[in-house]
Amino acid sequence: MKISATALALASLTGLCYSFTTTNTGSFKIRPASSTAILSATVEEAATYADPSRYLSDHPKNNVPPHIAALVGRGLHTRPDHPIGIIRAKIQEYFASLPNEYIVYDAEDPIVTTTQCFDDLRIAPDHPGRSPSDTYYLDDSTLLRTHTSAHQSEHLRSGVDCFLCAGDVYRRDEIDSSHYPAFHQLEAVKLFPKEDMAGADGLSGEDWENSAECKVIADDLKNVLEGLMDHLFGETEKKWSEDYFPFTTPSYELEIKYEGEWLEVLGCGVVHEEVLEMADRADRRGWAFGLGLERLAMILFEIPDIRLFWTDDDRFHSQFKEGQITKFKSYSKYPPVLKDIAFWIPEGFEENDFFELGRGIAGDLVERMELIDEFTNPKKGKTSKCYRITYRSMDRSLTNEEIDALQDELRERVLDLGVEVR
Numbered sequence: 001m002k003i004s005a006t007a008l009a010l011a012s013l014t015g016l017c018y019s020f021t022t023t024n025t026g027s028f029k030i031r032p033a034s035s036t037a038i039l040s041a042t043v044e045e046a047a048t049y050a051d052p053s054r055y056l057s058d059h060p061k062n063n064v065p066p067h068i069a070a071l072v073g074r075g076l077h078t079r080p081d082h083p084i085g086i087i088r089a090k091i092q093e094y095f096a097s098l099p100n101e102y103i104v105y106d107a108e109d110p111i112v113t114t115t116q117c118f119d120d121l122r123i124a125p126d127h128p129g130r131s132p133s134d135t136y137y138l139d140d141s142t143l144l145r146t147h148t149s150a151h152q153s154e155h156l157r158s159g160v161d162c163f164l165c166a167g168d169v170y171r172r173d174e175i176d177s178s179h180y181p182a183f184h185q186l187e188a189v190k191l192f193p194k195e196d197m198a199g200a201d202g203l204s205g206e207d208w209e210n211s212a213e214c215k216v217i218a219d220d221l222k223n224v225l226e227g228l229m230d231h232l233f234g235e236t237e238k239k240w241s242e243d244y245f246p247f248t249t250p251s252y253e254l255e256i257k258y259e260g261e262w263l264e265v266l267g268c269g270v271v272h273e274e275v276l277e278m279a280d281r282a283d284r285r286g287w288a289f290g291l292g293l294e295r296l297a298m299i300l301f302e303i304p305d306i307r308l309f310w311t312d313d314d315r316f317h318s319q320f321k322e323g324q325i326t327k328f329k330s331y332s333k334y335p336p337v338l339k340d341i342a343f344w345i346p347e348g349f350e351e352n353d354f355f356e357l358g359r360g361i362a363g364d365l366v367e368r369m370e371l372i373d374e375f376t377n378p379k380k381g382k383t384s385k386c387y388r389i390t391y392r393s394m395d396r397s398l399t400n401e402e403i404d405a406l407q408d409e410l411r412e413r414v415l416d417l418g419v420e421v422r
Contacts, residue, residue: 048073048107049072049073049109049110050072050073050074050075051073052066052069052070052072053069054069054072054111055068055069055072055111055136055138055144056069057138057139059138059139061132061137061138061139061140062137062138062139063132063136063137064136064137064138064144065356065359065360066360067359067360067363068136068144068170068181068182071168071170071181071182071310072110072144072168072170072182073110074168074310075107075168076168076184076309076310077106077166077167077168077184077186077293078106078107080322080323081317081320081321081322082309082317082320083297083300083301083303083309083320084184084293084294084297084309086297086320086322086323086324086325087232087293087296087297087300088106088166088184088186088293089322089323090231090232090325091164091186091228091232092104092164093231094227094228094231094232095164095188098224100161100162100190101162102162102163102164102188102190103155103160103162103163103164104163104164104165104166105151105155105163105164105165105166105167106165106166106167107167108151108165108167110144110145110167110168110169110170111138111142111143111144111145112142112143112144112145112150112151113141113142113143114130114141114142114143115141116145116150116151116153116154117143117145117146117147117149117150118130119278120152120153120275120278120279121149121150121152121153121246121247121275122246122247122272122274122275123246123247124246127246129146131350133172133350133352133353134146134171134172134173134352135170135171135172136170136171136172136181144169144170145167145169145170146169146170146171147169147185147187147290148165148166148167148169148185148186148187148290149187149247149288149290151165151167152165152187152189152247152275152279152288153275153278153279154279155189156189156191156276156279156280156281157279157280157281161190161191161284161286162188162189162190162191163188163189164186164187164188165186165187165188165189166184166185166186166187166293167184167185168182168183168184169182169183169184169185170182171183172352172353172355172356173352173355174351174352174355174369175355175358175359175366175367175368175369176367176368176369176370177304177305177306177307177367177368178295178298178306179306180294180306180307180309180310181356181359182310183292183293183294183306184292184293184294185290185291185292185293186290186291186293187288187289187290187291188288188289189271189286189287189288190220190221190224190286190287190288191271191281191284191285191286192216192217192220192284192285192286194283194284196213196216197213197284197285199211199212199213200212200213200214200285204273205273208273209249209250209270213285214250214270214285217270217285217286217287218250218252218269218270218287220287221252221268221269221270221287221289222240222252222254225254225266225268225289226238226254229254229256229265232296232300233256233258233300236256236257236258237256237257238254238255238256238257239254239255239256239257239262240252240253240254240255241253241255243267243269245267245269246272247269247271247272247275247288248268248269248270248271248272248275248287248288249269249270249272250269250270251267251268251269251270252267252268252269253266253267253268254266254267254268258299263299265291265295265296266289266290266291266292267289267290268287268288268289268290269287269288269289270285270286270287271285271286271287271288294306294309297309300325301320301325301326301327301328302327302328303328304328304330305367305394307364307367307394308328308394310364311394311395313331313394313395315331315332316328316331332394332395334392334393334394334395334396334397334398335392335397335398336367336390336391336392337390337391337392337398337400337403338388338389338390338391339388339389339391339403339407340372340386340387340388340389341386341387341389341407341410341411341414341421342373342384342385342386342387342421342422343384343385343414343419343420343421343422344380344382344383344384344419344420344422345382345383345384345385345419346417346418346419349417349418349419351371353417354369354387354414354417355369357410357413357414357416357417358389358410361406361409361410361413362391362406362410364393364394365391365392365393365398365403365406366389366390366391367390367391367392368388368389368390369387369388369389369390370387370388370390371385371386371387372386372387372388373385373386374386384422389407389410391403391406
């Protein structure tokens with residue numbers, strides 16, 4: 001079997017020595033020469049998905065705009081000299097040092113079903129994350145994954161006990177320096193041997209959560225993640241707090257103290273019994289966690305604007321090398337152009353729809369869209385919102401003329417949202 005470019009990139013990403021062997025399932029295994037862990041990834045390359053026509057259609061439920069479709073398949077997390085790829089490589093390097101064998105999935109189809117993305121993870125039918133204002137739908141039942149957890153159940157169902165899953169995910173969101181509609185996540189799952197959990201056979205609900213076996217899993221999870229943080233940031237102070245996720249219980253949030261500030265870095269927990277049951281693994285117990293690669297990269301590389309990860313500018317890319325974390329040096333700071341827009345909003349107005357409209361018109365020239373004023377007229381019974389839009393290019397100076405044209409288009413097209421421009 002031919003080893004794909006993805007396999008070779010994965011080998012170079014971790015900076016370890018590997019031997020390649022193929023499996024009868026169409027995947028390959030990458031064995032670190034200096035570790036007992038086994039890493040593997042799908043042979044299918046991410047480039048397969050870099051076709052915008054896969055995501056654009058005239059289906060009435062399709063809300064994927066062309067600028068989002070053009071981002072799919074870029075594979076930033078598999079590039080060995082890209083900050084996202086460097087962080088992912090360091091995480092895989094850490095897991096390769098652990099005694100368990102972790103299969104690595106890094107080139108899965110970003111199109112998933114609502115069952116995969118929501119139902120299999122106990123995400124309620126009325127959860128706001130299912131809304132078209134939050135999620136990019138291709139039709140009634142398929143969408144661009146909103147998290148890598150969308151693949152969790154299929155991997156569990158296949159019989160895998162320990163795995164990492166990395167990839168690009170998509171969400172409609174606010175617009176500022178730390179939010180972008182396409183970003184990258186990495187998650188891991190580990191199931192424990194049946195014999196280690198024998199004492200909890202038959203337990204469920206609170207009885208399970210209060211058992212010694214559940215504590216063993218939670219303690220192992222925390223130990224692994226504290227080791228990961230030390231691997232990435234150096235030895236640092238850590239803080240755990242309880243959290244809630246529908247797919248894990250108990251659930252936790254991890255914060256680390258970095259350069260004098262407490263930073264939230266990830267969420268995690270013991271995999272919910274119902275998730276395991278739906279994945280046909282009701283006889284097993286384990287943990288799961290997920291983290292955002294951009295968040296870690298922005299901290300470690302000191303990258304101030306999330307849009308920079310997607311630039312093609314060599315002044316950005318030339319600063320980074322495989323396996324090295326170096327502080328980003330700003331090559332230019334072009335002046336912003338500020339424009340305001342105010343309108344009366346209709347009932348059911350969704351900010352994300354407005355943000356998506358602005359992004360679709362101006363692309364990455366939009367640096368920030370922020371609400372600066374809101375009031376309700378008691379006589380009219382109407383609410384007005386005023387937004388300030390910051391336009392700034394990372395590559396050149398903008399002119400008032402070109403921004404005026406974009407702002408005029410926004411004022412015209414925002415009427416499609418049922419607003420009344422003031």
